[in-house]
Amino acid sequence: xxxxxxxxxxxxxxxxxxxxxxxxxxxxxxxxxxxxxxxxxxxxxxxxxxxxxxxxxxxxxxxxxxxxxxxxxxxxxxxxxxxxxxxxxxxxxxxxxxxxxxxxxxxxxxxxxxxxxxxxxxxxxxxxxxxxxxxxxxxxxxxxxxxxxxxxxxxxxxxxxxxxxxxxxxxxxxxxxxxxxxxxxxxxxxxxxxxxxxxxxxxxxxxxxxxxxxxxxxxxxxxxxxxxxxxxxxxxxxxxxxxxxxxxxxxxxxxxxxxxxxxxxxxxxxxxxxxxxxxxxxxxxxxxxxxxxxxxxxxxxxxxxxxxxxxxxxxxxxxxxxxxxxxxxxxxxxxxxxxxxxxxxxxxxxxxxxxxxxxxxxxxxxxxxxxxxxxxxxxxxxxxxxxxxxxxxxxxxxxxxxxxxxxxxxxxxxxxxxxxxxxxxxxxxxxxxxxxxxxxxxxxxxxxxxxxxxxxxxxxxxxxxxxxxxxxxxxxxxxxxxxxxxxxxxxxxxxxxxxxxxxxxxxxxxxxxxxxxxxxx
Amino acid sequence: xxxxxxxxxxxxxxxxxxxxxxxxxxxxxxxxxxxxxxxxxxxxxxxxxxxxxxxxxxxxxxxxxxxxxxxxxxxxxxxxxxxxxxxxxxxxxxxxxxxxxxxxxxxxxxxxxxxxxxxxxxxxxxxxxxxxxxxxxxxxxxxxxxxxxxxxxxxxxxxxxxxxxxxxxxxxxxxxxxxxxxxxxxxxxxxxxxxxxxxxxxxxxxxxxxxxxxxxxxxxxxxxxxxxxxxxxxxxxxxxxxxxxxxxxxxxxxxxxxxxxxxxxxxxxxxxxxxxxxxxxxxxxxxxxxxxxxxxxxxxxxxxxxxxxxxxxxxxxxxxxxxxxxxxxxxxxxxxxxxxxxxxxxxxxxxxxxxxxxxxxxxxxxxxxxxxxxxxxxxxxxxxxxxxxxxxxxxxxxxxx
Numbered sequence: 022x023x024x025x026x027x028x029x030x031x032x033x034x035x036x037x038x039x040x041x042x043x044x045x046x047x048x049x050x051x052x053x054x055x056x057x058x059x060x061x062x063x064x065x066x067x068x069x070x071x072x073x074x075x076x077x078x079x080x081x082x083x084x085x086x087x088x089x090x091x092x093x094x095x096x097x098x099x100x101x102x103x104x105x106x107x108x109x110x111x112x113x114x115x116x117x118x119x120x121x122x123x124x125x126x127x128x129x130x131x132x133x134x135x136x137x138x139x140x141x142x143x144x145x146x147x148x149x150x151x152x153x154x155x156x157x158x159x160x161x162x163x164x165x166x167x168x169x170x171x172x173x174x175x176x177x178x179x180x181x182x183x184x185x186x187x188x189x190x191x192x193x194x195x196x197x198x199x200x201x202x203x204x205x206x207x208x209x210x211x212x213x214x215x216x217x218x219x220x221x222x223x224x225x226x227x228x229x230x231x232x233x234x235x236x237x238x239x240x241x242x243x244x245x246x247x248x249x250x251x252x253x254x255x256x257x258x259x260x261x262x263x264x265x266x267x268x269x270x271x272x273x274x275x276x277x278x279x280x281x282x283x284x285x286x287x288x289x290x291x292x293x294x295x296x297x298x299x300x301x302x303x304x305x306x307x308x309x310x311x312x313x314x315x316x317x318x319x320x321x322x323x324x325x326x327x328x329x330x331x332x333x334x335x336x337x338x339x340x341x342x343x344x345x346x347x348x349x350x351x352x353x354x355x356x357x358x359x360x361x362x363x364x365x366x367x368x369x370x371x372x373x374x375x376x377x378x379x380x381x382x383x384x385x386x387x388x389x390x391x392x393x394x395x396x397x398x399x400x401x402x403x404x405x406x407x408x409x410x411x412x413x414x415x416x417x418x419x420x421x422x423x424x425x426x427x428x429x430x431x432x433x434x435x436x437x438x439x440x441x442x443x444x445x446x447x448x449x450x451x452x453x454x455x456x457x458x459x460x461x462x463x464x465x466x467x468x469x470x471x472x473x474x475x476x477x478x479x480x481x482x483x484x485x486x487x488x489x490x491x492x493x494x495x496x497x498x499x500x501x502x503x504x505x506x507x508x509x510x511x512x513x514x515x516x517x518x519x520x521x522x523x524x525x526x527x528x529x530x531x532x533x534x535x536x537x538x539x540x541x542x
Numbered sequence: 543x544x545x546x547x548x549x550x551x552x553x554x555x556x557x558x559x560x561x562x563x564x565x566x567x568x569x570x571x572x573x574x575x576x577x578x579x580x581x582x583x584x585x586x587x588x589x590x591x592x593x594x595x596x597x598x599x600x601x602x603x604x605x606x607x608x609x610x611x612x613x614x615x616x617x618x619x620x621x622x623x624x625x626x627x628x629x630x631x632x633x634x635x636x637x638x639x640x641x642x643x644x645x646x647x648x649x650x651x652x653x654x655x656x657x658x659x660x661x662x663x664x665x666x667x668x669x670x671x672x673x674x675x676x677x678x679x680x681x682x683x684x685x686x687x688x689x690x691x692x693x694x695x696x697x698x699x700x701x702x703x704x705x706x707x708x709x710x711x712x713x714x715x716x717x718x719x720x721x722x723x724x725x726x727x728x729x730x731x732x733x734x735x736x737x738x739x740x741x742x743x744x745x746x747x748x749x750x751x752x753x754x755x756x757x758x759x760x761x762x763x764x765x766x767x768x769x770x771x772x773x774x775x776x777x778x779x780x781x782x783x784x785x786x787x788x789x790x791x792x793x794x795x796x797x798x799x800x801x802x803x804x805x806x807x808x809x810x811x812x813x814x815x816x817x818x819x820x821x822x823x824x825x826x827x828x829x830x831x832x833x834x835x836x837x838x839x840x841x842x843x844x845x846x847x848x849x850x851x852x853x854x855x856x857x858x859x860x861x862x863x864x865x866x867x868x869x870x871x872x873x874x875x876x877x878x879x880x881x882x883x884x885x886x887x888x889x890x891x892x893x894x895x896x897x898x899x900x901x902x903x904x905x906x907x908x909x910x911x912x913x914x915x916x917x918x919x920x921x922x923x924x925x926x927x928x929x930x931x932x933x934x935x936x937x938x939x940x941x942x943x
Contacts, residue, residue, distance in 0.1 A: 279867035280668050417580035445555050445610025446578050470671050490931070506667070506705075508613065510581035537580075 031409070031457045033532045039522045040149070040169050042187075047531040050460055055528065059385065060186030062229050070254075074203040074241055077256045081234060082115040084255040085192065088230035090116065093123045094191035095151075097224045100130035101196070101208055101215035101357060105267030108196040108234055110134075111259065113141045121146065125169075127188060128152040129179060129220035130423050134267070142167060151188060152179075153423020154413070154521065162520050163419045165536035171420075171521035173413055176220065176356075177382025177389070177429035178524050183223045184385045185528055193228035195221045195248060196262045200235040204253025205246035208358070209368045211237030213263035216337070216358020216367050218247045219377035225252040236262045247375060269360045275317060275340065276310030280441060280470050285311050287491065288398060288439045288468050289318030294489040295482050297396045297435060298322055305334035305430060306341075306398040308359050311439055315398045316340050323349050334381070334394055337363035337373065345372060354390060356381060356426065382429035384527050389429075397433030401440055403454045406496040408461030408476050410438065411454040413523060416447050418455055418513035418537045420521055428526050431463035435482070439468040448503040448510060450496060455513065457532040458523055471502055514538035547622040547692045548615075549661075550607050556664040558611040562623045565601040570594055576608035589613055590620060593634050597624050614703035615663040615696065622692035638702045642732040645764065646710045648791050651675045651926070652832055653861040653877045654870050655712060659684035660693035663700070670706035672867040673874070678712040681724050682739050690716065694727040701731040710734045712768070718746050722753045729757040733765060735791070740799065741769035742776040747786035762789055768834070772796035773803040777818045780825035793826045794834035794863065795819060810846070812853070823858040837863035844872050851876035878930050879923045887927070888937065890920035 024036035029046035037044055045053065070076065078084045090096075096116075098109045109128060116124055122145050126138070129152065136157035141147045149169035154162050162171050174182055182188045197206035198214040208215040213236055225231050231253045238258045243250075276282060292298050304319065306312040316333075317340055323330065329348065333341055335355035339362035344350045346366075353373045358364050367373045381390045391397075401410040402422065412427050414420050430436070440449045450467070465482065467474045472494035475483050486493055494502075515535035525531040543563070550559035558576075572587050579586075590604055604620075611619070614636055621634050655676035658665050661684075669677050679700055685693040697713060713728045714737035715721035721738065728736065738750050747769055754762040767790045769776075769783050776783065777800065784793050797808060797815050806814035819835070826833035835854040838847045851873050854862055861877065864870050879887065889907050894917045897905045905912040927933035 279672065282868065283671065417578070446582065446612060447610065470668060506612065508582060508585050510578075511584055513580040 029529070029531065031460065031531050033457050035522070035530045035533050036519060039172065039519075039530070044522070045529045047525050047529040050462060053527045053529050055185060055385075059184045060189065060227065062227055074250070076204055076250075076253060077202045077238070077258065081111050081194070081232070081257045081259065082118065084232045084257050085112070085115050085194075086119070087255060088192045088232060090119065090121055090192060092121055093125075093148075094121075095125040095127050095189060097127040097190045097193045097228060098129075099195060099218065099221040099224065100128055100132065101218055101220060102213065102263035102268045103215075104132045104134045105213070105264035106132065106134055106196070107261055107263050108194055110137050111234070112194050113138055113146055117141060117144070117146045123148040123168075126150045126152065127190060129176065129224075130425065131155050131158055133157060153425065154420040155423055156421060159420035159422070163414075163534065163537045165516070165518050165520055167520060170519055172524060173420075173424055173521055174524045175382065175424040175428035175526055176378040176426045177384055177391070178424070178526050178528065180223045180378040180382065181384040181526065181528055182524070183227045184383070187528055190224055190228035192230045192232065193221070193224035194232045194234060195224060197233055197235045197248065198262070199237045199239060199243055200233045200248075200256060201239055201241040201243035201250065202256050203241050204231070204233045204248070204250030204256050205241070205243040206233050206235065206248040206250070206253075207243060207245055208247060209245070209364065210239075211235065212265050213237070213261070213268060214265075214364050215263070215268050216364045217355060217375040219356060219375055221248055222377040222379060225249070230254045232257060234259055234262055236260060269358070269364065274310060275314040278310070281311045282314055284439045284441065284468055284470050285314035286318050287473065288315045288437055289322055290489075291437070291466065291468060291473060291486070291491060292319065292396055293322050294491065295435075295485040298326070298328055300328050301331045302328075302395045303330055303332045303334070303393065304396045304398070305394050305433065306336075307400060308336045308338065309400050312398045312400065313338065313340055315439060316344070320344050320347075320349055334376075334390065335363070337366065339363070342366040342373070345370065354381070378426075378429075382426055382526070391426075391429045392432040392434075394430075394433040396435045396437060397430045398437050398439060399427055399430055401438050401449070403449055403451050404438060404440065404464070404467055404496075405451050405454045405461070406500055408464040408467065408474075408496065409454055409457055410459045410461070410464055411456045412458045413521075414456040414534060416451070416455055416510065416513065418515060418535075420534055424458060424523070428459055431459050435465050435479075436463060437466040437468060438464060442469040442471050442499060442503045443507050446507045448500070448507050450500040450503050452500065456523060456534055467496065467499070469499060472499055474499055545623050545626040547626070548611075548619040550609075554609045556610050556612065556615065556667060557662075558606055558608040558616055558619055560607075560619045560623050561605040562620075562627070563603045564599060564627050565603060567601050569600065570602050570604065572604045572606065574606045574608065576606070576610075578608065578610055585613070586616060589616060593617060593620050593624070596634050597628065597630065597632065599624065599628075611663065612667065612703075614699040618663075618695040618699040619692065622695045625691075625695075633698075636699060636703055638732065639705055641705055642702065642711070644708070644732075646734045646766070648766070649832070650710060651861070652710065652792055652834060654864050654873050655710075655834075655861065656864045656867060656870065657684065657714075657837065660697045661685045661689045663696060666700050666704050669867070670704070670709050672870045674709055674864060674867075674870045675861070676710040676712050676735070677706045678714050678737060678863070680714045682714050682716050682721075690720075694724060698727045698731055701728065701733055712737060714739055714770075715750075718749060722749065725750070725753050726757055729754050729765065735766040735768055737794070738767060738769045739796070740772045740776070741783055742771070742773060743779055744782040744786040747783060747790060751787045751789055765789065766791040768792045768794055770794045770796050771818075771822060772799035774800070776800075777821050780821050781828065784825045784829035784831055790829070790831055792832035792834050792860070793822060793829075795822045795836050797836035798839075819857055819859075827858065832860035833858060835859040835862035837865050838869065839865065841866040841869065844868070847872050848876050874930060878932060879927050883923055884927045884933055887920035887923035890917055891924055894920075
């Protein structure tokens, strides 16, 4: 299966087809406008569903059989349970028992706990994954072991792909902390509470069959209904839908590393001197340790100057919740809830609101929230001297992360990447990124412990930092500084085999990941 | 016989663990496990081969567990393990960073000095970015007894290869007499100041100074000394220690050991060390050098550190040690001149300028006569206020308006 390679607008060679489907190469930011109508699932009729509203079936296996599970289907799950997810595992255990093959798993993100599924990739139960490639799954994929090509999309891109019909979900299996037999569900109550279920919204609306799995089944009505039962075919009660302590833990502690704290503090100072921090502004900071502490330092400045933010986009966590409760932030528009404080807040505080990729990120929505945010703090594994950045592969070529909302957030008004200049000898600022995930024209500022680089396109920011005492350098200077310390890295070696495609927010292919060559030495 | 050097384990970063077995035949075999193998595998094995050849080792089995060690670390670890096998005075020195070679002033600011454990490369790499006045590579208490030898190679290589961005480059040697043996690994490389721990006599300072001169091949006039007084004898001899050599530019007190030595508990309010601290300040000031206070060991309590710093400043100390980078800003902030000091200093500076212009030779502020040392201190206060951003560079103009 030789495919033709085409050079896309990012200068990357991408194939003309992936998994037998034609590819549209990336054309540049805002250049691609798909035509036609949105994909629709089959028309259901209420006469086919029990009039007493009880859609409960005895087991997930039974639900999957009734949903018509068969070879080659696309099965989706969401990632609100993070490292505590048991749903994907249960689904593919059943599929294996039923002898079903060649399934495509379409999660909204994967985690290290999903290494459990490697055996199903090995035995052919799962043919490939279209979703993020974290940890062991990324390694497996990078070593060329997956039968088909993986496809990575942003959270917004996932919604877009579902609406485009690029991905047709046959069965969505959606875990919920709490649900009723009709299928109304939320992530607010029950031992497996995950806060919200925004990443499951598209799946519920567009999958042919929808199964709700919960360990806390309450009598109708389950309030609030973050997922509406009217989309749901079957409900299943299991003993445990997730592992509570792994659902709401992970990266929600601020960093203690003095280097990262320094970067975070400099980021907040940058926002201060450039006038980004002003009454009524908005911000989004991710869940990593550095991003969290940027939020804390922003809070310090706001407190000192008596400034209030109109809204913060989450990931919510105890730090953001305390800013909300202190009155520093008027609303949290939450994408996912990272800790128990976040769960409590979204349950009890009407100013803490659930969002979904539809509201926040979707390319086919009539506008979305991402572009309205004043300042966005994001991470990256690599950034090149033209501000193009990579978030999915490490410099050694291995896929180890998903895109998450990263590409979508690049549309924020000012995008800042606070990153160390190098991580354990691995330089972050490179001549060229290993994988091209986001174009530099959307990335405004790179803040490292050894200096700040501002995108030449942002003459306004360059002007405003003058005289601030902040150490402004060029990307080339930063790169040379990193190389002086770490040495000039050799290039990782790849085979010709394409193991994963990276989609841009509009569904075009911005880059591909190739199989890492067996280590030689 | 297999020898090893370096560190390994899940939490180890920017370091490596090396096992070496020197053989009779079979050539050199290198087994490298590294997270950065795809990026630096060739560089790592290349350096190792070059070093083995340099020390004349033709047959060996080398195993490296690498956690992102920079070349200076890798080379230090390998040299340490090679020297467990062979006795030689040969040293494998990486090229020296030219920007590491600079002198510092006798009376340079020494408000903050960051201690770095001499056998931990991870903490060295970014040590210079926090803006502390001095960086101390420590060979003494922070290095386990069994690791003293490998730490020497690491500290030596760090002095040559790690950019501390202009911070004063300091090394704390071991307590004498062992510390004298450390000096040959330090003195020929870019170092500005040697700390002499547990110093209790003039003789120990002189011994150190003499050893440095011997290594330099001429009378030491480039490397400053900072004795650390850590027991009752040292405190009683503070005057002679402070005046022992013209290379002594500062004298520090170590209160953990001191309080133990006098049979007291170290308390928050510090009554038990009041005498010693005052004695140190007086002895140092009398000798025209800087008195430096003990470190503050609770790295999570910044409020208590700030109180401690303000007290230290009130007693007359010129600076204190830091054991964590986060302490640097707090110590600077609280050692800085406050508003009242700055305002008085400005008055004195203006009065002094006026006096000079008018040729009166007498400086007076609000009908009080001001002595020359007070003028000097005022100018220093202004300088520090400007350096720390508390006063604009054009403070004269802003005063006029």
